[in-house]
Amino acid sequence: MSIAPGGYGTIVLKTNGTVEKWGGDGNVPARLTNVKAIAAGEGHFLALKSNGTVVAWGWNTTGQADVPPGRNNVVAIAAGSSHSVALKSNGTIVMWGARYNNISSVPAGLKGVIKIAAGSMHTLALKSDGPVAVWGSSPSVPLGLKGVIAIAAGGSRSLALKSDGTVVAWGWNTVSPSSLRNVVAIAAGANYAMALTKSGNLVSIAGIKILTQNIGNNISAIAAGYNHSLALRTNGTVIAWGDDSDGQSTVPAQLSGVIAIAAGGDNSFALKSNGRVVAWGDYANDYASIKDSLTNVVAIAAGSSHFLALKSDGSVISWGSDDYGQATVPSGLSSVSNIAANASYSLALKSDRTMVAWGYNGDGQTTIPSGVTNVT
Secondary structure, X not given: OEEEEOOOOEEEEOOOOOXXXXXXXXXXXXXXXXXXXXXXXXXXXXXXXXXXXXXXEEOOOOOOOOOOOOOOOXXXXXXXXXXXXXXXXXXXXXXXXXXXXXXOOOOOOOOOEXXXXXXXXXXXEEEOOOOEEEEEOOOOOOXXXXXXXXXXXXXXXXXXXEOOOOEXXXXXXXXXXXXXXXXXXXXXXXXXXXXXXXXXXXXXEEOOOOXXXXXXXXXXXXXXXXXXXXXXXXXXXXXXXXXXXXXXXXXXXXXXXXXXXXXXXXXXEEXXXXXXXXXXXXXXXXXXOOOOOOOOEEEEEEOOOEEEEEEOOOOEEEEEOXXXXXXXXXXXXOOEEEEEEOOOEEEEEEOOOOEEEEEOOOOOOOOOOOOOOOOO
């Protein structure tokens, strides 16, 4: 299974080659099967089928969901905010969608491409002989960049992983971490970039507040808020880094015995093995205020400014910002086995493997498709 989160919706590729979607505009096309890869833009979605054709749907303000006729033999896809990219088996690239700033104008003569990546308004291409090409709203590739084996793009920044295990970053508010070595994977989002090293260390290069930090070995879970990150070690301690303007990255002294973590917009939460919850960060709306009566908690989740706690009896407790009803747990909700929270809505998985959602529904986020059952 693979997941592609977009700006206003999420799609999931199931093991049987079908696609599920929630949020945003446009339903998954009827009878879409045999899908092997997916991608999501700001409000449009792409699916690559096993026969090498591409299907697109969702927002189409710039033609980003209008796949040009005759596009086949595609082996990879990528989606920017309002443009779409397809890599063909012959190493050439086809694009459609936004035209401003040459976003969808493939450089003349570009061939021999083996990998592609799309940021909000720019595109990267890695060639078989090592060079990287970039076009759209992005600075030029750093002079002398070579030996690249992987690329990533997010927002207005770009990353290149070299064969020697080092990373080169360029674009908005980025630096190349000179001390970073032995990297095996890279990823980039709108406001962050991350690298995974061979030893299992996770290094974060935040976008809004630049940070390069080796968080060590034995990490069992990670979580991210607006501009801060959390990592849970296997020994039950927590590490935090990034924006600390509300104290969200200042872990309480002596915090231990933690089994789960969650990060809200400007808040951090830790679930201890004794079923109690510890919180720190922004205290607006009592968001980070944990009542003494909250006990027997087995799972936690955090939205931008609301929080969920699942208790051992299958009930859910919520508090914080409730402007869209995201903190108002539906009456009678019981037998819950898992929970999740997004910016302004909440999700609960019941023991019968059905789902319940509440909160903001402007783009269908809390309208669970009728066929979504047997969720695990």
